Each structure stands twice: as structure tokens, then as C-alpha cells.
Amino acid sequence: MKYVRMPIEIESPEQMGYDSIQYNLTESSFRDARLSDLDIDVKSLLLCYGDHLGLRELREWLAHEEKVRPDDVCLTVGAASALFIVSTSLLKKGDRLLVLRPNYATNIETPRAIGAEIDFMDLKFEDGFRVDVDRLISMIRPETKLVSITTPHNPTGVVIPPADVARIAKATGDRGITLLVDETYREMNFNGVPPSACLLGKHVVSVSSLSKTYGLPGIRMGWLINQDPKLMELFLAAKEQIFITGSIVDETIALRYLENRAKHVKPILAKIREHFEITKKWIEAEPRLEWVEPSGGVVCFPRIKDPKKVSVDKFYEILGGKMKAYVGPGHWFEQDRRYMRIGYGWPTTEELRGGLAAVSQALREAEI
Numbered sequence: 230m231k232y233v234r235m236p237i238e239i240e241s242p243e244q245m246g247y248d249s250i251q252y253n254l255t256e257s258s259f260r261d262a263r264l265s266d267l268d269i270d271v272k273s274l275l276l277c278y279g280d281h282l283g284l285r286e287l288r289e290w291l292a293h294e295e296k297v298r299p300d301d302v303c304l305t306v307g308a309a310s311a312l313f314i315v316s317t318s319l320l321k322k323g324d325r326l327l328v329l330r331p332n333y334a335t336n337i338e339t340p341r342a343i344g345a346e347i348d349f350m351d352l353k354f355e356d357g358f359r360v361d362v363d364r365l366i367s368m369i370r371p372e373t374k375l376v377s378i379t380t381p382h383n384p385t386g387v388v389i390p391p392a393d394v395a396r397i398a399k400a401t402g403d404r405g406i407t408l409l410v411d412e413t414y415r416e417m418n419f420n421g422v423p424p425s426a427c428l429l430g431k432h433v434v435s436v437s438s439l440s441k442t443y444g445l446p447g448i449r450m451g452w453l454i455n456q457d458p459k460l461m462e463l464f465l466a467a468k469e470q471i472f473i474t475g476s477i478v479d480e481t482i483a484l485r486y487l488e489n490r491a492k493h494v495k496p497i498l499a500k501i502r503e504h505f506e507i508t509k510k511w512i513e514a515e516p517r518l519e520w521v522e523p524s525g526g527v528v529c530f531p532r533i534k535d536p537k538k539v540s541v542d543k544f545y546e547i548l549g550g551k552m553k554a555y556v557g558p559g560h561w562f563e564q565d566r567r568y569m570r571i572g573y574g575w576p577t578t579e580e581l582r583g584g585l586a587a588v589s590q591a592l593r594e595a596e597i
């Protein structure tokens with residue numbers, strides 16, 4: 230493995246220091262919850278090694294939700310480690326995979342660290358960041374080992390329609406290729422929550438977590454689901470070598486939280502919708518930006534309309550310096566810096582309004 234730190238992590242707000250940021254529009258999750266607000270008491274918990282696949286009751290809860298068996302669920306340290314487990318279990322140096330770009334950085338960086346050969350399916354602003362399924366299928370080679378898709382997509386918020394995911398699953402299944410579906414944002418789908426892709430075949434691995442929709446990234450609670458016992462044995466072997474098992478504290482908090490999921494999720498989805506509308510209204514009135522309207526998640530990926538009229542470097546300088554506002558610049562996603570990821574789910578409504586106004590002011594002041 231050849232590890233290289235990713236810009237999105239080096240420059241993340243928690244690494245830069247929250248103190249220097251007044252308007253944080255970089256986050257891709259709902260606002261972080263505070264443990265004391267959740268009414269979850271773990272004081273009497275026995276701090277033992279837990280079940281290696283993960284807390285049985287939590288796997289049962291997830292299995293019931295997703296209509297699979299508890300042993301089809303492996304709990305992981307956030308979705309990030311699930312993605313790491315899948316890549317390192319299935320790929321070795323020189324193996325080929327097909328992956329969307331831009332993407333959540335780990336979906337690209339871990340295969341790269343392994344030394345895998347990566348075929349990128351580049352999503353274009355001009356095509357509405359749409360995943361063209363015919364093109365994707367035509368890019369699969371006889372030696373492709375893994376196809377990796379993300380829906381709802383980070384950083385664009387674009388959703389791959391379920392019928393298209395099913396077509397990709399069929400095409401990969403027919404060729405004996407594993408399909409990885411990163412569905413970490415699935416519950417934040419504006420057009421209803423589709424069934425998990427893991428139901429589309431034994432070759433499909435779906436990955437998700439509690440970090441984004443529920444604002445619980447601090448308990449590092451994710452999972453992968455797959456219905457092939459042989460693949461699951463492989464993933465468990467990887468998990469045991471990395472962690473042995475997950476944190477019983479995190480797993481217990483997650484279980485207690487999900488037992489009250491209905492209570493938590495309603496206000497969260499309502500707030501996301503409200504913030505989406507604020508962002509949409511703002512961006513449609515902002516003459517220096519253009520966007521592809523997202524259909525899920527809590528982020529969008531607008532771009533400066535005419536980089537000849539706005540100095541991109543000056544924009545970021547003013548935004549971070551004078552305005553104390555922070556967005557995810559395009560280079561976090563291997564894209565031109567005229568693109569920026571704006572997360573509208575994490576800030577308070579006041580911070581969101583302030584942050585969007587700061588972006589407008591920085592754009593105005595950076596005009597050439």
C-alpha cells in the first residue's frame with residue numbers, strides 16, 4: 230500500500246481548526262448531534278470485545294430494515310472503513326476497477342494506494358453529472374474486477390435512478406464482477422428512499438453509515454451489506470485483521486439511536502429540505518454561479534460561471550480570509566477549483582444564510 234494524505238482530509242475544517250471558520254459550508258452531513266441530547270446512557274456497558282461482525286441486535290435491526298439476514302451485515306468503522314475493506318479485499322496491484330469521478334476521495338484513493346489500474350468514468354457538468362449507463366457498461370473490460378458507484382453522489386448530490394442501478398447490477402452480475410454501491414446518502418433522497426442495492430444480487434456490496442443523515446460521524450458507525458457468505462467471510466477476515474471488532478460503545482449508541490429512528494429522522498429531513506430551498510433560491514439568483522440541481526444528499530457542486538470574469542484564487546482568498554467562510558474547493562475532488570462543494574445540511578439556518586451571502590460577496594470582490 231502506498232498511502233498519501235488526501236487534500237480533503239488535510240484541509241478539512243476539523244484539521245484547520247473550527248475557530249478560524251465562522252461559516253462552515255464544507256460538511257457533507259447533517260449537523261453533528263450531541264450525546265447528551267440523545268438520552269442514551271451507556272454507563273453500565275461492559276467494555277468487552279464484541280461480536281466480530283458487529284453487535285448482533287444492531288445487525289438484526291439493519292437486516293430487518295434492508296430485508297437481508299443479520300449475517301449479511303458487517304458493521305464497520307464508518308463507511309470509510311467499509312470502502313477500505315472492500316477495496317483491499319478485492320483488489321491487488323495491477324487489478325482494474327471502474328469508478329466514478331469526481332467522488333468521495335476514498336473511493337478513488339484506496340484503489341490508488343493499492344496500485345490498482347483505475348478507469349474513471351468522468352461525470353460532466355454539461356451532462357448534469359448524469360451517470361450514462363450505456364457508457365459505463367461499455368467501459369467495463371474483460372479484466373475489470375470491481376465497478377464502484379456512489380448514489381446519491383458526493384460531491385454533486387445527483388441520484389442514479391434505481392432502474393439504472395439495476396441495469397449496472399445486471400451488467401456486472403452477468404460478467405461476474407463485484408459492484409460496490411456507496412449509498413451513504415441513501416436516506417437523504419428527495420424522491421423517496423430506494424431499496425438498498427445489496428438486494429440486486431450476491432455480487433453487490435452496499436455501504437452506508439450513520440454519519441451523514443443522522444449527524445453522528447463521531448461514533449464512526451458504518452456497515453457493508455452483501456448476500457454472498459464467501460465474500461462476507463473475506464470481508465470479515467479483513468475487518469478482523471484491521472480492528473478485530475468494532476467499538477461496543479459506538480455500536481450500542483447506534484442501536485439505541487436507531488431504535489428511535491423515526492423520532493430523529495423526521496425533523497432532520499425537514500431541516501434538510503428547508504436548507505435545500507434556501508440554497509436553491511440563493512444560487513438561482515447568484516449571477517456568477519451555475520449548478521446542477523441535486524436530487525439527494527446535503528451537498529451541491531456549483532461552479533463559477535465564467536472564470537475569465539472572476540479570479541478563482543482571489544475568490545478563495547477573500548472567502549477564507551476576510552469572510553471567514555469555507556467551502557470544499559474543486560481540488561478536493563480532483564476537479565478545477567472553479568467548482569466548489571457547498572454543504573447545506575450542517576450549518577444552522579443563520580450560518581447557512583451568512584455563509585451563502587459571504588460566497589456572493591467574495592465572488593463580487595474577486596471580479597476581474
Ligand SMILES: Cc1ncc(COP(=O)(O)O)c(C=O)c1O
Nearest residue numbers: 307308309333383413438440451
Ligand atoms: C460517499 C461517501 N462515502 C463514505 C463516506 C465516509 O463517511 P463515514 O466514514 O463517516 O461514514 C463519506 C464521507 O464524506 C462519503 O461522502
